[in-house]
Amino acid sequence: MGHRQLTFHIFRYNPEIPKEKPATVSYVLQEETGMTLFIALNKIREEQDPTLKYDFVCRAGICGSCGMLINGKPTLACRTLTKDLPADITLMPLPVFKLLGDLSVDTGTWFRDVSLRTEAWVHTEKSFDPHSQEERMDNETALNIYEAERCIECGCCIGGCATANIKPNFIGAAGVNRVARFMADPRDERNEQEYFDVVGSEDGIFGCIGLMACDDNCPIGIPLQGQLAYVRRKMAVAGWKR
């Protein structure tokens, strides 16, 4: 079958060798049936340029490693099929995150920092008793928590967010969503004022300008618009009570 010839324009920069300036390098590749960017980038690395850096782990759209700008749009490379793209494909690293080299960025450190700052763990005074039955929970509640918990920390919502691009400490939609996950969880005993302390600021929910690029870009379909609105409402009330 007459497969296309694809041209990849890939951002190249190695921060370890700062005297070499960032550049865009082009690679030509024959398209194959069912080709994803995971397959294409591996081919380029194995056959054309073994120094090319990028991150894949699960190659299945589950782990969140492979967020990048694909023709300008932040999304997951592993589950992007070349057949859905034009023959000219531009790949850039996600902005906001620290660049580790070429298409590889340090989302891990960024998300860990947000988890720490928002204290993203269950806060409770109860201690675990290994010999008693589990505490009950309504299945609807469990599913609601899971709905927010599905975020894979890929950073696509952050990379496309105007606020995050200018404010280094803004926790972004993913950060707000992480907080919403604990707000929805009855096991977490924090009250509104305690949550206010972690998201009720310009670096938190009040930094968001509401243009919803995040919601459009989330590859997992987390309802970010709703989550932002929910947290904003709660925090506005909490702020009022101060």
Added chain:
Amino acid sequence: MSRYDHFTSDVLIVGAGLAGERAAIEAATQGLNVMILSLVPPRRSHSSAAQGGMQASLGNSTMGKGDNTDVHFADTVKGSDWGCDQDVARLFAETAPIAVRQMSAWGVPWNRVVAGTRMYDGKEIHEAPEKEGLIAARNFGGTAKWRTCYTADGTGHTLLYTMDSVVIKLGISVHDRTEVLSLIHDGTRCNGVVARCLRTGKLRVYTAKSTVMATGGYGRLYGASTNAIINEGNGMFVALETGVVPLGNMEAVQFHPTGIVPSWILITEGARGDGGYLLDKDLRRFMPDYEPNKKELASRDVVSRRIMQHIRKGYGVESAYGPHVWLDIRHLGEKHINTNLREIANISRNFTGIDPVHDLIPVRPTQHYSMGGIRTNIDGMAYGLEGLFALGEAACWDMHGFNRLGGNSLAETVVAGMVVGDKIAKYTKEASTHVSSAQIEEHVRFQEDRIQALIHCRNGKENVYELRHQMESILSENVGIFRSKEPLQNAVDQLHELHQRSFHIGLRSGGQGADPELASALRITGMMKLAYCIAGGALARTESRGSHYREDYPKRDDEHWLKRTLAYWPTGADRPVLKYEPVKITELPPGDRGYGEASAGAASAKR
């Protein structure tokens, strides 16, 4: 200034998946200083990809009524085809309910029992009102009761995120993008590791009183695998390369019945557990012919072989990627598929462009899990070196024997993390450091020399990626679901040669800084050794047990083979040395599994 950074801790944990993190938490809460290393940020570890669930005999769901740790124990032993250590299986089954409940207390949003009536496989199921809100369970292969606890189809994700939130809360140090290259030891005691920073390419030294390998499986030795691409068996070959630590049962390789064609991404067993069927090219449900009782839910080794057997008889669907069968979940309905099986729906849509609400999913058995690994005793201590522990998929603890049941691996990671983590803590409190700077220097120098040789192509110009692809296809073609003497001998011969060639790799990239080609080149010889141990062990084992199926020896042979393979690689040797030890039988003498070839041999006659 020193050539490398040096870090010390009481406990050094290599691997930030569920097993490593749970053990880290145990040691840290007992007051020890703990350091975790990982190739990737913890939440990207392979554990996050597990969809289906985690077994524990809570018995809350109606179909799990009467379940208890005895039944879980018996299922695990049968599943293992009597290849496991029964004292470990017992300890495991007893601890699993506590592990699931603790994960609940820490924040996992397990699906809960909803009272009322629903349909399953043509039958009505009533959930009792007094169980409402307790942790629910779904059906999984090889289990007598519904025992697999789950969060929709993101079980591993929610477990790992919750586990990691506790690691963050406790302030445990994690060095991600760090790759362990070798163990620092003197032939009797392990004192830490030499690692390479994957940000800068610099070498680092980590020393500790105890070193723990929780590095996961080796799926990527086989090109077609459901595993993450970082599952290259690193921890196992690093241990093997000490020359004194053996690997247990490396020939026990699990194939999952339903890898999606052709990306080999997993379609969770939950799909069959929730009522999905397998269909052949005539759209006929064929599993009841072979396994009238368990049908699609016999254990994985059995279902995988039945599919391949059926394909060999000419009932496979032809495709550009070889013959396959279909998985049909359409009858479960849009609502169920889009909530409880949402990940499957996404994978089908994103990678093959089909919608399982309306379409059939093309599937074929695919490499999935490594039962074998670093051989340890019941306390998680590795054989051969003091101060070295292993757990999770990297270890052969050994509760899976020759076949792991679905849902028993997530359970193993958390249970072993609790149990072995406690042993690590106790051991460490009594231990002291023994490492000398001469010993460290020797191990660092060795890695520096390797790196320089690769960069300057000192030993040749072999291409790492080519060798790797050859290794993958040798394994896939000769050491797969059906095995026999000739192909296995072939594999051993070819791997022998390939292993030798791997000493002559030279880089094309220059190998500067965190160069990815250098990283691959540093791993490949060790990966070849693992492949060699798998093929060699399979050739030697002249019987069929669990996932290890020899066409030329189709029966289990308890008289000669009720034993575990121990593969050693003495320093400087050019091939592994195989030894054996008996498996521990404490409660359940070898018998019929109640499914599989022994019990349904007449299936072909019926058609």
